[in-house]
Amino acid sequence: MNHPNPLDLEQGLHFYEQMLKIRLFEEQVNQLYLTAKMPGLAHLYAGEEAIAVGVCETLRKNDYITSTHRGHGHCLAKGAAVDRMFAELLGKSAGYCRGKGGSMHIADPESGNLGANAIVGAGAGLATGAGLSIKLRASNQVAVAFFGEGAMGQGLVYEALNMASLWQLPVVYVCENNHYTEYTAFREVLAGELRDRPAAFQVPSKEVDGQDVRAVYNAVLPLVERARRGEGPAFLICDTYRYYGHHVGDINRAYYRPKQEEEHWRTARDPLQICAQWLRGEYAVPPALLDEIGQRVADEIRLGLEFAMQAPFPTPSELMEDIYA
């Protein structure tokens, strides 16, 4: 399961580029916070990029995802553009949600993104509903729910798993186990093993190294295709880590998470480095090519941010729009 199949080079480079885009985006978001240019907070996805990219690369544009408070990576991986993402984070009209949603609510139906969600676990229910919708419409889409291991505390998730299993809905549940739910180690709040949970509802599950984008891609692909064929839901558990705090303001975190542990994941388990390594090693990609990608992505981020910084705020007349359809 953790034994990646070969990908073609182009695909590998694309994975890398997508992950890098998320990484640089998140680092930029952190800067915006630290320089007091962004309203509110944000939960950074840095460190977990291989999951969003590995999963979304198996999906079609009209496949659905639901996302979480830590959602920027999912949005970008599913096809959102950097400039409108930044615009949303800055509360500008040009943002994906006209500035009304902000970091925790970015939605983009164009790319199949049904929205980030600030209620832990809620997206799992919504994605299950999307799955039911797909089945009733006899479409061949798939719905993917991303959520953290903390969401496994929510009973809603089990209710959803039960119904997805009963009705064989085309839903893939992707649990991003980054080992912490806010400021608490997940083992302190989760009895037993994650993997036993979906099994109890007869939802097949897999575990994968969430830092290796190839492994994620190869693990989830058969689950997605299975769902697409109408063979029912599946569950993917990804082992991963967030590089920053729970949110951008969570800076002194040694009291709940050892510095060495952070260091280990950043150096030995970095999804970008792991990907770069096999691109260089197995595909003989020259460093210059990766640099070129790096430059391209950096430009995209810079331009996107410029766009967003210059974009206008919504006018008061927009306030009472969009309450009712």
Next chain:
Amino acid sequence: MNHPNPLDLEQGLHFYEQMLKIRLFEEQVNQLYLTAKMPGLAHLYAGEEAIAVGVCETLRKNDYITSTHRGHGHCLAKGAAVDRMFAELLGKSAGYCRGKGGSMHIADPESGNLGANAIVGAGAGLATGAGLSIKLRASNQVAVAFFGEGAMGQGLVYEALNMASLWQLPVVYVCENNHYTEYTAFREVLAGELRDRPAAFQVPSKEVDGQDVRAVYNAVLPLVERARRGEGPAFLICDTYRYYGHHVGDINRAYYRPKQEEEHWRTARDPLQICAQWLRGEYAVPPALLDEIGQRVADEIRLGLEFAMQAPFPTPSELMEDIYA
């Protein structure tokens, strides 16, 4: 597990009497409904008596139970008196809840009964809270949650199982699988197997023939004692059947439940007959002794009902009492 240990005769006769009391009580309730003497509806426990009795006989008076909409059996088995039960069902002041609770809310803290509940699944959470309370108070009580298999649809139950397991709370979850949730066969709404659910939360579980009071008693006793010793929660799945409709008004039920099935459970799987059989066979109890019990219980029911019928209704001045403590 389904291999009953011998009990002493006195205990066996007591089990029989307790079960018979519930049976006759419920048959009387049905009559009250059919003769329009009882306000509202009631969910009869007839057919499931061996569970309430088998479980409650392992409990001490100050152990807690939480019950359900189908709660009369639990209340009686835990020690409630017939007369005040009837009074409650008739909405009289002398009832356990001064007539304010009715069939779905009978509570009797004197006998450790924290109340029936009209919200499916709610009692599992409350019992878990009682378990936490026991642990924090360093008491040696045990809390038992009774609920139907339908409650396994409620996410709350999984949240409770997770916490009970994490904190090793003295809670025994007793799932009464009577095969139907209202008018729907449980397999239509439950994916996979009941037994896999508690296991996913590392709560040990057992399955037992819920029609054999000895089997229930012997299955639950070690679970209760384990909990009492502070060794954590457990889950008991009882296979059972309700003899009447979902509630007293559910009379034409052939559309969801075959008559032959009802017949089979009533004749071949009746907890009273099964108990009487081994009392006669293994303990050589003479029929006259069982008749004597029957007479005593019938008298108790008759007197209890008389008491309740004659008891006064609450006065309007009682209406706004008990809202705040």
Next chain:
Amino acid sequence: MPETTSSLHEITMSQAIHDALAEEMRRDPRVFIIGEDVAEAGTPFKVLAGLVDEFGKQRVIDAPISEPGFASIGVGAAMTGMRPVVDIMFGDFLGLVMDSIANQAAKVHYMSGGKLKAPIVFRTTLGATRRAAAQHSQSLQAWPSHIPGLKVVLPATPFDAKGLLKSAIRDDNPVVFIEDKLSWQIKGLVPEEEYTLPLGVADIKRVGSDITLVATSSMVQAALGAAEKLAVIGIQAEVIDPRTTVPLDRQTLIESAKKTSRAIVIDEGYEQYGVTAEIASVIADGAFYWLDAPVKRMGALNTPVPFSPALEDLTVPTPASIFEMAKTLCGAH
């Protein structure tokens, strides 16, 4: 009330709900029903009986006892092209599903800057005096009515129920549609031909000049009963049913109060922080300079609903208690 009597037939409110659902399901393949025991059983109240025969178990879906789960599934389905009708058996269970209703369905259109929408109907119930006790007797319309992004419908007649439910299903917004359990057996005239009623338009159930009785759902019949008694003593009550608490037809209510200069607002929810508070304060503000007496409120008594019939019947406004209040307010003796 229907404008014409040319093609009316008399049906129960239960039938009206049933027919509205059947017609909309026929018209629009995106409409489906999900809830507990909705299929063969047609709900415990039998309101949906027969729908599964016509539309099959794919569109009349028996769900596990998982209100939070299937409410959320409904919202997800609504966001992706379907038009679910989610059946929440007892209004008391709103406490289990308010996240899906208030945080998800109500907000997704706004939060997405207008890109997503959730055209979903949550059908549920209200009403006491059925001897069902505290957890099965509440009238919790105040909760969803508080949340922007939702519409809330409280039909009181078969005609209204059918026309409003069809509109609710066609509406692009989440609608909480609350039926009085005791009203299902009320009969009324309904056109044979198809019709819908707009959400947000109050209906004057009885014209009067001396006092305005604003009543919702179960309380409309009670108010009409009171109005008849009042007529006997020479007081002409105007009975207005807002029909939807959101949107609220403020103008019709205020105009009536200006005309009569007295008003009572009657709703079966708890009085404290209930629907009567909003409507009363809208009238007290809007008709301030026309009012001859304070706007009075009659909600359910502020107590959990007791089981005993001896107590339960005292908790809800009745024609008699409304009559008394109106008489006092009009200064009659």
Next chain:
Amino acid sequence: MPETTSSLHEITMSQAIHDALAEEMRRDPRVFIIGEDVAEAGTPFKVLAGLVDEFGKQRVIDAPISEPGFASIGVGAAMTGMRPVVDIMFGDFLGLVMDSIANQAAKVHYMSGGKLKAPIVFRTTLGATRRAAAQHSQSLQAWPSHIPGLKVVLPATPFDAKGLLKSAIRDDNPVVFIEDKLSWQIKGLVPEEEYTLPLGVADIKRVGSDITLVATSSMVQAALGAAEKLAVIGIQAEVIDPRTTVPLDRQTLIESAKKTSRAIVIDEGYEQYGVTAEIASVIADGAFYWLDAPVKRMGALNTPVPFSPALEDLTVPTPASIFEMAKTLCGAH
């Protein structure tokens, strides 16, 4: 406000909450705290920081992200001899726990005919303008305020917060205690010695004769700010904080309105079917014959809370908007 200045010290509202909990936990071994990240983290807002050091992880319990579950566990523990304080991080999550609060805790005393009780505090939060968007910014006090059997506390100063929280913990009933997230940094004087404040007694935060401003929680500061501006133009506003929406100190509110003959009710919850509706209609009724103008309401605008600062700040009443409303109501120009 404290009667004596002999032994006052200045602390933040956050500290006041913390101290109330610490004192009650010291006093009564039955008191414990359960919620997400309450122990070492002391909640994301750090209000509980340090409590775990004194009381240990047995009494300051980190729960999974299972609001329905641990709310229910809290109720069960309360029914069996403990006095839990259940921490619900954001008031928006009330949608997940209303069954435990409204159907279980609020009703168990009544349903059991007075035999069981649930002495439990649900601590949660309210308040927008923190750029936290629609699902983390609501002020949902109207929901629990609607349910008989609950008490609902909305403290606005450190002094009130400490005294009321201690009373809430000692109360034998379920209490929903809602803190404004932006008020935690407000400083105020608090006695060194122990004190409690009764639930159900309004506090006159400023005496005035021309108009009554009834304000709750976050809006108390806004009303006081408006009152200062009004004083400059010669209007003396009386600012009253009910402190608890249930029980509601109707008499103090009505008396003030009778005295000033004008009133505005201000609360950060959505205006529609919100707390302002109840209070305004209580005043409009009780002071009817004394009022020179309609009672006005200022709640949050009836929209999901937008993220953008350019929009969010427009949704909530401010000293300036209250000033304008009061000025208009007093007929000043």
